[in-house]
Amino acid sequence: METQAGRLAVPSVRDQAGAEEWAMRVDLAACYRMVAHHGWDDLVFTHISARVPGGGDHFLINPYGLLFEEVTASSLVKVDLAGEKVMASPFAINPAGFVIHSAIHAARDDAQCVLHLHTSAGVAVSCQKDGLLPISQPSIFVHAGLAYHDYEGVALDDAEKPRLVAGFGKNIFLILRNHGLLTVGQTVADAFLAMFVLQRACEIQVMAQSGGAALIPIPQPILDGARAQSAQVTRGLGGALAWPGILRKLDRLDPSYRT
DSSP states (O other): OOEETTEEOOOOOGGGSOHHHHHHHHHHHHHHHHHHHTTOOOTTOOEEEEEOTTOSSEEEEOOTTOOGGGOOTTTOEEEETTSOBSSOOSOOOOHHHHHHHHHHHHHOTTOSEEEEEOOHHHHHHHTSTTOSOSOSHHHHHHHTTEEEEOOOSSSOOGGGHHHHHHHHTTOSEEEETTTEEEEEESSHHHHHHHHHHHHHHHHHHHHHHHTOSOOOOOOHHHHHTHHHHHHHHTTTOGGGGTHHHHHHHHHHHOGGGGO
């Protein structure tokens, strides 16, 4: 594909997408850019997917081979639950990534967006026998809806899907043991905020452990009230509280995600 000033020249698909789909494409591209901005990306090897509004079982996912900082609304690939393209695109998708995402999208209508990362802190915590410890304020919100899934190798086998879905249940946060982190949300903004909190909790844990001192666990009664406290902190808006500011930041940095 041709490049212009170091950028891929991706043809716009705005006239092929309805208003709701285009808005979802912009939000999803923004999410990829913010993951890259925070340094949470893993070259081209993790994924964020979103269901196309009103599109049944059609989903948007990253074009395999593009860095997250290169993803645009038009470059996102539209696929079905089998990972087959339902809109022409010059890009392929990563089959290993879509095994995980398609399993969750198929099982949960509330998982409109699925965000999966391999951050250093996230993988480090996923390797620890006790997982995420309830030792920080971010961790209490994660513990209000956290599940684990044991490592079964690179996710290429559809046979893993039922076990992944059963273990995840109706939770928001999933630690894939020896692998990484995953969050879901009813919107891209919700999934991103959930990942921000989970990643921050993992970073704090690794830093706290590196000090070598005994760690202070948060009492169970506080953990039990975390879900209600989370709703209060975000004024019931979830990720939508921070998302407009995130988009303004991206527009200042590089608005090409909108193209």
